[in-house]
Amino acid sequence: MPDHHASSRTTSEAATSTHAARRVSVLLPLPLAGAYDYLAPAELALRPGDFVIVPLGRRELVGVVWGDAIGDVAAEKLKSIAEKLPAPALTEELRRLVDWVASYTLSPPGAVLRMVMRVPDALLPARAIMGYAISPRGRQALAAQDTSLTPTRRRALQALAEGPAAPAADIARRAGCSAGVVRALAERGLIEAVELRSRPPPALPDWQRSGPPLSSAQELAAGDLIDKVRQGGFGVTLLDGVTGSGKTEVYFAAIAAALERRRQVLVLLPEIALSTQWLARFAERFGAPPAEWHSDLGHAERRATWREVAQGNIRVVVGARSALFLPFPDLGLIIVDEEHDSSFKQEDGVVYHARDMAVVRASLAKLPIVLVSATPSVETTVNVEQHRYDRVHLPARHGSARLPEIRVIDMRRERPERQRFLSPPLVKALAETLENREQAMLFLNRRGYAPLTLCRACGFRLQCPNCTAWLVEHRFHGKLQCHHCGHSEPLPPLCPNCGEAGSFAACGPGVERLAEEVTMRFPAARLAVMASDTLIGPRSAAELVKSVEEHAIDVLIGTQVMAKGHHFPLLTLVGVVDADLGLTGGDLRAAERTFQLLHQVSGRAGRAERPGIVFLQTFMPEHSVIRALISDDRDHFLAMEAEARRAHGMPPFGRLAALILSGPDDESADLAARAYARAAPHMPGVEVLGPAPAPLAVLRGRHRRRFLVKTKRNVNIQAVLREWLARVKVPSSVRVQVDIDPYSFL
Ligand code: ADP
Ligand code: ZN
Numbered sequence: 001m002p003d004h005h006a007s008s009r010t011t012s013e014a015a016t017s018t019h020a021a022r023r024v025s026v027l028l029p030l031p032l033a034g035a036y037d038y039l040a041p042a043e044l045a046l047r048p049g050d051f052v053i054v055p056l057g058r059r060e061l062v063g064v065v066w067g068d069a070i071g072d073v074a075a076e077k078l079k080s081i082a083e084k085l086p087a088p089a090l091t092e093e094l095r096r097l098v099d100w101v102a103s104y105t106l107s108p109p110g111a112v113l114r115m116v117m118r119v120p121d122a123l124l125p126a127r128a129i130m131g132y133a134i135s136p137r138g139r140q141a142l143a144a145q146d147t148s149l150t151p152t153r154r155r156a157l158q159a160l161a162e163g164p165a166a167p168a169a170d171i172a173r174r175a176g177c178s179a180g181v182v183r184a185l186a187e188r189g190l191i192e193a194v195e196l197r198s199r200p201p202p203a204l205p206d207w208q209r210s211g212p213p214l215s216s217a218q219e220l221a222a223g224d225l226i227d228k229v230r231q232g233g234f235g236v237t238l239l240d241g242v243t244g245s246g247k248t249e250v251y252f253a254a255i256a257a258a259l260e261r262r263r264q265v266l267v268l269l270p271e272i273a274l275s276t277q278w279l280a281r282f283a284e285r286f287g288a289p290p291a292e293w294h295s296d297l298g299h300a301e302r303r304a305t306w307r308e309v310a311q312g313n314i315r316v317v318v319g320a321r322s323a324l325f326l327p328f329p330d331l332g333l334i335i336v337d338e339e340h341d342s343s344f345k346q347e348d349g350v351v352y353h354a355r356d357m358a359v360v361r362a363s364l365a366k367l368p369i370v371l372v373s374a375t376p377s378v379e380t381t382v383n384v385e386q387h388r389y390d391r392v393h394l395p396a397r398h399g400s401a402r403l404p405e406i407r408v409i410d411m412r413r414e415r416p417e418r419q420r421f422l423s424p425p426l427v428k429a430l431a432e433t434l435e436n437r438e439q440a441m442l443f444l445n446r447r448g449y450a451p452l453t454l455c456r457a458c459g460f461r462l463q464c465p466n467c468t469a470w471l472v473e474h475r476f477h478g479k480l481q482c483h484h485c486g487h488s489e490p491l492p493p494l495c496p497n498c499g500e501a502g503s504f505a506a507c508g509p510g511v512e513r514l515a516e517e518v519t520m521r522f523p524a525a526r527l528a529v530m531a532s533d534t535l536i537g538p539r540s541a542a543e544l545v546k547s548v549e550e551h552a553i554d555v556l557i558g559t560q561v562m563a564k565g566h567h568f569p570l571l572t573l574v575g576v577v578d579a580d581l582g583l584t585g586g587d588l589r590a591a592e593r594t595f596q597l598l599h600q601v602s603g604r605a606g607r608a609e610r611p612g613i614v615f616l617q618t619f620m621p622e623h624s625v626i627r628a629l630i631s632d633d634r635d636h637f638l639a640m641e642a643e644a645r646r647a648h649g650m651p652p653f654g655r656l657a658a659l660i661l662s663g664p665d666d667e668s669a670d671l672a673a674r675a676y677a678r679a680a681p682h683m684p685g686v687e688v689l690g691p692a693p694a695p696l697a698v699l700r701g702r703h704r705r706r707f708l709v710k711t712k713r714n715v716n717i718q719a720v721l722r723e724w725l726a727r728v729k730v731p732s733s734v735r736v737q738v739d740i741d742p743y744s745f746l
Contacts, residue, residue, distance in 0.1 A: 022046075022746030023069035023078060026054050028061050029114035031107075037069040046081065049089035051123050053082045064090050064113065087123040088310045090116070091329055092129050093365040100360055104720060106725075106738045107350045116327040119299070122306040131196040132182065133165035138190035140456055145665060152177040153185055161221060165194050194743060203316045205286035207259035211252055218246050221392040225254035228368040229333050230261070236359055238339075238384050239372045242395030244401055244567070245602025248278070248370050250394065250404075251335050252285050254370060259286075259315055263332020263694060267318040268354060270341040271564055275318075276542040278565060284320070293319030321346055321354030324361060334362050338564065339371035340378060340596050342589075345743040355487050374603060375596040378589075378645060379652045381638050397607075404574070404605035404612030406630050408621045420517055422511040426575045426615050427521060433573040434525055434554055440573040440612065442514055442557045443574040443601045445581055447531045448472040449513045450479065450506030460497035462504070466701045475512050476534060485700045515557050522555070547580070563601045569608035574601055579616040583625060587745040588650055595625045595634075597697040602629070649710065651741060655717040657709045658742040659724075660694065663734045672734040673705040679727040685712035696746040702735070708742075 024046060025035035025241070038054050040046045050065045060082060098116060102109035117123075118660070126722035132156060134142075141149060142157050156175040160166070163174065168182045175181070185191045187347035214222055221239065228235055241247045258265045269275055272294045283289045291305050291314045299742070308314040310327040317323055321344055336344070336355050344354040355371065371380055383389040397403060414423040422442075433440045452470045454461045462471045464482035473491065481488045495503050506513065514528050528544055547553050548568050556562060556571075582594040598616065606612020618626050628637035647651045661676065663669035673691035680688045690707035697704060711717045721738060730736070 001318060001629055021075070021080065023075060024048075024054060024081075025066045025068065025070045026063040026081065026115050027066040028054070028063040028110050029117045029120075030058065030061075031111040032115075034109060035066040035070060037071050037073060037078055039075065039078045041080055042064070044081060044084045046084060047089060047730035049091060049095060051085040051087045051089070053085065053095040055079050055082060062117070062123060064095070066095065066126050077731075085123045087122055087307075090327060093361070094325075094327055096364050097357070097361050098149070100364065101350065101352055101357055104357075104360075104718065105350055105352050105740055106721060108612045110597045111350050112325075115322060118322065118325075119303045121308045122303045122310075129167065129196045130193055131165045131167040132160065132171060132186060132191040133161040133194045135190055135192040138185070141190055150181075152181050153190075156181055156185060160191060165196060175588065190383065193416070202291060202308050203677060205255075205259060205282075205288045205290065205316050207256040207286070209285065209287050210247060211256070211285055214249065214253070215246070217394050217396070217400060218250050218398070221394055222250045222253035224390075225251065225370060226257040227369070229254050229257040229263075232367060234360070234366045235368050236383070236389040237368065237370050238376055238380055238389050238391040238396075240376055240391055241374060242397060242403060242553055243374045243600065244397040244403075244607045245374075245394035245399040247374075247394060248281065248337075249344050249398075250392075251337075251370055251372060252282070254333060254586045255316065255335070258333040261332060262330075264309070264312065264314070264321060264328045264330050265316045265333045265335070266326070266328065266331060266358075267316065267335045267337065268321065268323060268344070268358060269318055269337045269565075270320070270343040272318060272320050275565055277567060278544050279318070282316075286316075290316040290318045293317050293323040295320070295322075314382075318523045321352075322648045324358055331361075331365055332367055334358050334367065334369040335372060336369065338600075339373045340375055340377040340592075341564075342593060342743050347739075347744055351737070351739045353743075358739070375484045376636060377596075378592055378638060382642055382652050385642075392736065399606055400609055402611055403632065404602055404614050406614045406616065406632070408604055408626060408630055409615050409617045410621050411617050411619045414617075417658075421514060421577055422521070422575070422615055424518060426617065429573055429613065429615060430518075430555070430575070434522060436572075437551075437570075438573070439548065439551065439553065439568060439571040440519070440555050440575065441562065441601070441604055442555065442573055442575045442577055443559075443563065444509060444511050444514055444557070444577040445559050445597070446508075446510040446578075447483065447533055447559055448474040448509055448510040449516075450508055452507040453480065453504050454507055455495040455498060455500060457495060457500035457503045457507045458498035460495055462492075467699050468695075468697045472510065473506055474533065476529075484696065509577065511557050511559060518555055518557065524740070525559060526552060530556060530562040532561050560597060560601075563597060563604070563719075566604060567607050568604065570610070571604055572606055572610050572612045574605040574612065574614040574615045576601060576614065579618040579626060579629075580620055580623075583623060585618065588645075588656075589743065591625050592638075595628060595637060598625070598629055599634070611716050640735065649712065652713075654713055655711045655715060657717050657721060657741060658739040658745070659690075659707040659709065659721070660704060660737040660739065661691070661706075661730075661734055662699070662704045662737075664702065666703050668731065668734055669703040669705050672730045672736075673707075675728050676707065676724070679724060680707070681709075681724050683720070685715045687711070693700060694746060706745075736745045 021039040021041050023037055024040045026038050027035040045099055046065050048065050048067050053060050054063050100113045102112045138157050156171055156177050159174040169181055171182050172179050238246050255265050312329050336358050339355050346352050384391045409423050409425050416423050430440055450473050453473050464471055464487050466487055467482055467484045469482055469484050473482055474481050479488045494501050511529050511531050518527055602614040605614050662671045677691055687710045691705045694704040694706045
């Protein structure tokens, strides 16, 4: 985990004397430099963590009492806190996390607080929702077959007699009548207005239900985690096990132990919206679904979940990275599944790594955290080696399932036909799989039809007007799209450069083009494409997963959204169409990430009785990643990666941060870059690389320059950056972004 450089300046619970108006600091969920001082009227009896309404300029805003006053503004000049909100106070642990994350990422604390207060109206008591119930008079009328009741009114009454009280619109819908009919019933006293409970209370997962009997290796691993949950206290454990070894089953046992102790549990999962199988498994194991937290939730659900979490009524939350900032009052365990996944890194706004900050939260709250992976990150592996983290291990797949055999197809020898992308051996394997009535998965980490479209007449390439990026053709949507800014346009009829008509040619494959090839070769095969833009929302992902489970799909073609977690017993063949994709580009983690992704995709094959086989199409069969995959020598590969990082002083052996400047044009970007270069720190143990145009030199119309700061591990890189940033003044049109522990180098 990242070291605790940051001091926690605030949040002293002391000093709650009840003098007339005390002075306190209040943090607002805005990107301001820090908290502001206010007067706290004695009658409000405020304590740190209380949510309050304060005036700011002409506005009134909700903020949090952060601690003692910071400044020395005369009391007469301070404004008063207007009101205290009836919501559970923010715990000290969460306030310290906000300060910690702000300090570590060099973000304004208010910007981090905003992530905690994502649903501001959750702080207000729920508005009462009114509805109608049938009245005694109404029951009588119904029973007496009152002839003055029209058929529609009778239907509406009947609906209420049979079902629960409901809002007028629901009654009308249920009875197939107009709202006027409901009104008329109310006027005649046949139904009466009642206050509805807005939502049923969240169902409690039942820890007493037993899971499947565990194998002895699973039992050992589970026992270790359960002990840690029972003892409490901070500790990080890597749950390391091959795909299909039962890691989920094992950490479910740890969750049960936390629930038994009436504690709350947070599970972080990448791509939670696609994890329908995980949700179903949880519900089956514990008899109730977990609460979900991700960007596809509606506002009402978010609001209710936030509040129920704060009140301790929700016991288990599974979510994407932002769930880390939910206001659990009584967290007892954090699980980070697929801990190596780079989607835990948030790249805009507050730039943070949810796995690392989850470790920080666990340490602040003094509770155990479990990192789960079949392919742990180099960072985590090194932490295990250096005994900062514990490790429990599941060495084999559960039951009779064996790990799949992995074979390389050397594309220099096994060339596909022109404009085709599947080599003869892979086509043959596909044919056999379909003949055996088994399922296949083709993996290609490229959305759309083709990554590049060019003019056959003049070579002109279609480029995004806002970014240094090619436009990607999406035939399903009939559009060219930029994957960086979302720009989209129809394919132009004429080449904008030479004016030739119909001259555009697609270069290279995306998943849509692969689907075309499979259809052409196997017209009878039922296939589906799984990519983030072909799945709209969790429902369609769930439907797709279900149709694969029901064997209504023979060939699944997809990007990395397909690689995660799924368990399809009939899936025996995995074809990786371009194993080299991602190996080039040469960023710090290119090899590691490719290894993890391909290992994970391979792990989809042969998860039940039928053995699986994986084909890797590659032009670089001797590459260390490909060799590690075939020989299944993960530990050697990780050791080599770690050694390379150590040799170059790269994380986790040194520290790294990126400084990204962007301006409205090249000139302003260069000017700012020169100003920062002149002020760059010169000190032992600190190296500044750049400025250089970013690989994505223009993004969303902004011209970008990058610096990379590399320091020894014992250097406080945040302090170095803070000082550097303070020395330079640039025009307000220039944006400066800091990325500590960068994962993207674009
Ligand atoms: P992992 O998370 O390591 O990939 P899972 O927990 O998903 O592995 O387990 C893989 C498959 O094996 C799942 O279908 C799971 O239900 C099954 N499984 C694992 N452990 C057991 C067990 N002890 N008893 C029965 N089934 C198990
Ligand atoms: Zn773009």
